[in-house]
Every structure is written in C-alpha cells, then in structure tokens.
Amino acid sequence: MIAYKPELLKKTVIKSVGVDVSVEANTSGRRSGLDVWFAPWRKRDGPVFQLKPVGLNRHLVTMKFGKSSGLCLMRIAGRNVEQTTFSEALLKSIKANADFEFKSLREDITSSLMWSAQVKGLGSQHADESLISTAKNVMVPMIAAMAELLGFEEIIEYEPEFEGAVTKKLVSVRERSPRNRLLALQLHGYECGTCGLKPLETFGEAFGGILEVHHIEPVSNLNEPRAYNPEIDLIPLCPNCHRMIHQINPPHTPDQLRTILNKQHA
Template identity: 40%
Template sequence: MLAAKQELIVRELEEGTGAVIAVAIDNGGLRSGMKIWFADLDQQHGPVAEIRPRGLKAHHVNLTFGNFSGPIIRQIRQASAEDRQLAMALVASIDQAAALSLGEQALEDWTVTDGSFRMDATIRHDVRPDTDEAVSLTCREVIVPMMAAMAELIGYDMVEDDAVDDEPAFEGAIKPSVINRRERNPRNRLLCIRLHGESCAACGLEPRLRYGEIAGGIIEVHHLEPLANVAAPRPYDPATDLLPLCPSCHRAAHTRRPVPWDIEDIRCMLEEHGG
C-alpha cells in the first residue's frame, strides 16, 4: 500500500528536488494512489504529481497543474534560459523504458504555457509495486526528475551571497563563506550523477561501493569553468560543464585560485604521489 510509503516518498523527493514536499493519499481510483506537491503551494496552485500502481508490477505517474496555477505558470514562463535548459535536461534524463509522454509536445522542446500541461510515464519493475524497492525506483527515476524540473522552473534555489574571508585567526571562529548557487542546487547534482555516474572523475572512487548506501550522497558537483570567471550569465550544458568529484579531489581542485586545477592535473597528482 502506498499509504505506508509516505515517509519514503517524501525523503526521496526532498533530497532530489531541494524543495519541501507534501503528500496525500488519493482513493479516487480503483487502486489507491498518492498525490505529491510542493508544500508551500497547495494542490490547486502549482504542479501536482500522482503515483498509482498499474497492473502487477508497474507504477503510473502523471504530473498536472491545479486549477488555480495561473500565477505559478506565469512565473515559469519567465524562467531564464539556463533554468529552462536544466529543467528540460532533467526530464530528458528519465529512462526511455518509463514510456514518458508530454502530450503533443516533443521531449527536446517542451514548454509550460498553460494549465493543460501534462506529463505521463509508466515504469515497470521486477517486483511488486508496493515494495520499498519499487517505490524508491519510481521516485528516483521518474517523479524526482519531473518535480525537480518544475522546481527549477519555479525557482526553488538555495542561495547564499556571503563574501569570502581569509582563514580565521582562532580555531572555532565563525567564517563567512561563498556558496555558489549552481553548486548548491540539488538539481545540478542529480543531473550530473544521472549523466556521469557516481564515480569521481579524477580518482574513480565510488563512495556507495566502498562505504555502502550511507555514503552514497558524498559525491560533489564540480564546474569545469568556474562561475566566478564567467563574464556574463550564459546557459550551460550539464553534460559538458559539470563532473562528479569526491570531496578530497574537489577540495584538491580548488587549492588553486581563482582558476581550479583541471581534472587531468588532479589525475597527474594522484599518479605522481601514488594516489
């Protein structure tokens, strides 16, 4: 029963989208489903995803907009080219086996223009759809990319603009730090890993294999072109502009400022010192 999976679904979606998620059981069909939306928007004022079992080993997922979503849709229409590109890449990362449909729109150039926008996907499993394994897979492979795309278009971002300071004079002193918007954006991390995998691009470490599931989230996102060096805002391609790095290699890359070491430089360091 999906009713018993609420905590699991919320955890998967909040980690993947970077937004606070609300859920509710929907008993409107032959089989109970669950509706999912952003907690600061009710079901009538924004995008709502629904997951429902289909057959013996499948889930059907759809995403629609509530009847009073006009303000949010207008906000989405004003999204930057960069946000639109990332949103489209997130949806495109859904496995083709999930049979994704965007109505009459093409996968490579869909847009949200009004409340009739809809996404549908059916994902099949090797186990029953009421198992943790099946629910987690549906969340990660279908619902997270859908909702993460909407979060990107709406503008759910973690931004801090503190200035960089030198090393503190005393141990334990509070030090301001710059946290780059694109580096903190969980959708970038999600898409980077979906495109490049979970292995460090420099040393090859895959934390999930070495430490188990508990360390699966420590891979970080590295910008091949430092955003501080970009003279003007520009759309970027997550496939070519981002790479996963383990925390050690990421820290090593940024020991050179303002331009970090290249990935090949890090590999040479590792070879030279037996890493």
C-alpha cells in the same frame, strides 16, 4: 501499500530536490497512489505529481496542473534560458529508467501540459525499495525540473566558511545544490569523475552518498558569456578530489587533477 507511505516519499523528495512538498494518499481511482505538490501552495494552485502502481509490475508517474494554476503558469512564463536548459536535462535523465517523452520546454507552457512516465519490471510495486527507486529515478527529476521552471530557491544546509571567504562560500553553496548534485549523478553515474571512486560499492549504503557536484568552469571565471550546458558543466567528485581541485584559484580542471593523480601513482 504505496498509499500508506507518504512520509517515505516526502523525505526522499525533499532531500533530493531541496524544496518543501506536501504528500497525501490519492484513493480516487481504482488503484491508490500518492500525490505530491509544492508547499505551502494549495494542491489546486500548481503542478501535482502522482506516483501509483499500474498493472502487475509497473509504476506510473504523472504531472498535471491544478485547476487554479494561473499564477503558477505566469511565474513559469518568466523563466530564463538557463532554467529551461537545466529542466530539460533533468527530464531527459528520466528516459534511462522509464518510458517517457516530453515536449520542448522552450515552447509556451499551458495548463494542458502533462508528463507521464512508466517504470516497468518491478519486483514488487509496494516495496519500500521499489517506491524509493521510482521516486529517485523518475518522480524526483520531474519535480526538480518543475522547481527549476518556477525558480524555487533550494533548502541548502552548509557550514559557514572562515570570515571573509565570500567567493569560496558562494561556490560551496552552488556546488552543494541538491538539484545540481541530482543531475550530475543522473547524467554521469555514481562515480568520482577524476579518481573513479564508487562510494556505494566501496563503502555501502551508510557512506555511499558522499559524492559532491563540481562546476567545471565557474561562471565567475568565464571571459565571455556562453550557454550553460549541465551535461558538460557538472561533474560528480569524491570529497577528496573536490577539495584538491579547489587548492588553487582558478581551480584545477578535472583533466589536470586526473593527470596529477596518475603521475603520483605511476
């Protein structure tokens, strides 16, 4: 039963979104499910996400605001254009895996806002594989989108660069952002954008998660401001290609590295 697997869901969400969450079973309806909300908030103080089985072979994932979400909504009202753009890109990625529609986040967001997505054709509603799949493809992007609207900082673990490499360190932190990685993979697939390596197919589950995310044009290199578009500004790369792209400053573009690699293999 899904309701007995809160730790599995919690681990999946934290690893993918980069913020702490609380998870508990919800047995109030005819079918039990799991509720997720941002920690250390109380459940009623902000958005609550729920995953539960419906019908014979479906999952339903929803988001509703708690009864005391006033301060949360005030925080969302202060969002900027980049947060809104990134959040909408995350929500759009859900459509590839579920029946899902949402209103533009550029409009006023009130306590009546609700998101609802259905995943169909599951082999088993209660299997770990089904729960993880729905969590990664539907619930995680939904939670990540709301985390962006709220401006939550991410839990990012990284090894410090050598002393004095401040710029490189900042770039590394940004490019290891779990939400950026999530969106790049959702939009472009689990394949290196330059050499074409597919780690899951090549190495299996044990090393299939090695792809990293690269900002094609770092903000620091822009001559003039332009709108941030995650669909064209992010690309997944294998660690080797990511390192090669940063061998010079400013970095190679993916097209430049692709040309170099093609010449070497010609």
